[in-house]
Amino acid sequence: MNNHITTIAFDADDTLWINEPYFQEAEEEFCVLLEDYLPQHSVSQELFKTEIKNLHLYGYGVKGFMLCMIETVSRVSDGTASMQLIDRTIEIGQELLQKPIELLEGVTQTLDALKGKYRLVVATKGDLLDQERKLKNSGLQDYFHHIEIMSDKKESDYQKLLKHLDCKPEQFLMLGNSIKSDVLPVLEIGGFAAHIPYHVTWSHEQHEHHLEHDNFMELTSIDEVLKYL
Ligand SMILES: [Mg+2]
Structure with a gap:
């Protein structure tokens, strides 16, 4: 890659x-x-x-x-x-709003492996206070250089994020479970994206089509990204 x-x-x-x-x-x-x-x-x-x-x-x-x-x-x-x-x-x-945070498998190991080598960022939609609470309760806060709680994940939202991070699209990789929000807009602006499917997806985020793109990776678990970096 x-x-x-x-x-x-x-x-x-x-x-x-x-x-x-x-x-x-x-x-x-x-x-x-x-x-x-x-x-x-x-x-x-x-x-x-x-x-x-x-x-x-x-x-x-x-x-x-x-x-x-x-x-x-x-x-x-x-x-x-x-x-x-x-x-x-x-x-x-x-x-x-008070559910416990349960980390998905491989998350901590992956972040441990990437920390120090890459600038790590969280880019999420949702309510500000709720996402801040979840991040705090996750114990993952220290891995991240920047937390972006976005009102939407359209191309323009990612462009704004990259500008803020002073990062070129070709230097940027996004990982997420939604093709629609985490993958397509990032590919569209020239970035890299990895899809890690989760077994349930909200109807609004569902995307049925098979995707092929030079900058795209389909993973089965988060730690698989390490093989590509
Ligand atoms: Mg998601």
Whole structure:
């Protein structure tokens, strides 16, 4: 692979630690909560619709997810749901904000191997406070030169990040579990990207097409990146 790489950025959720399974658990609880109004799978569809509708207003993260759950309660119940149901919904979100951090396999070993040789960065979407809390609780903070909590991961967001890091695209490698957010925009601006699939992906981040590109690596686990560097 390219030996000009100086900077390696890691996505956080479902790349460094478990995230999506917690969201799915929360969603399942929420769907059970509303099953008097609609079958569970329909509640799930309604919630997803609300999330996509509001994404441009709330961005990514748990707080936006909570507001979307509340909006869905109101719509699905035609405005008749009790405050108790709203309270329980808020609780589901607050529990999500307090989940323990469980690192994914190989993360610490990989960071240990790369530390000192590359400038390591976290580039993640989500709520600022929540991501800061997770990073702190992960114990990984000291590995990283810079933490970027981004409102989105489009080409322009990566360009801004690279400018801030004073890094050329060809010196930059991004690792993450989302082809859509962690890979395609980075390749588009001339950087390198590695995809490490995680067994569950939020519908909005799913990408079905097979990808081939000179600057792209498909990995099965995070430590595989060491073979390419
Ligand atoms: Mg991710």
